[in-house]
Amino acid sequence: MGIKLFLDDMRTCPDGYVLARNYDECILMLTACEVEVLSLDHDLGAARTGYDVAKWIVEKNRWPKQICFHTSNPVGRRNMQQLLQRYAPPYVAIDR
Template sequence: MLNVFLDDRRPNPPGYKLARTAEEAIRYLRARQVNTLSLDYDLSTHPVTGLDVVRFMVDRSIYPKRIIIHSANPFGRRRMLRMLLPSKPESVAVTVQPLPWI
């Protein structure tokens, strides 16, 4: 099982595999290899954002055990939380841990 850090600019923390695009993160989710997923909202692939990864999880009911929203964008954090919280299984932990802008 992998820990995946979705971010287009920040380096991955130790113990995390880096996904620079939403598509990369979704590939890991499709393979059901993700234990923890840490999400940024704003990506250089705009208009594709971290919300697209959340939408993928919700639409297909594919969730890692833990989701961290690390985006510094307060609007993006709220959008991802509003979509995740009502649909995720109770066993999935969701936390918000914003990281500073780079």
């Protein structure tokens, strides 16, 4: 069974999730672990965003079973959703 991964630079990590504070930590976890659920924030207070993580997932074809969004940025949310929905394999659930 895989982990639940929570990408956010400021929020408290929910119980049952593993926290990644930035792009690099998130990519490390996506590479090293089987990720069942990925919850994405868009704005990470750095040069790379949750959208960059979404692009990496598409480029590397490294898909969690479920992707959800907890970002407060509506444009960032829509951009991540659209990119991931366009390329996701049928077994991946993407929250709307």
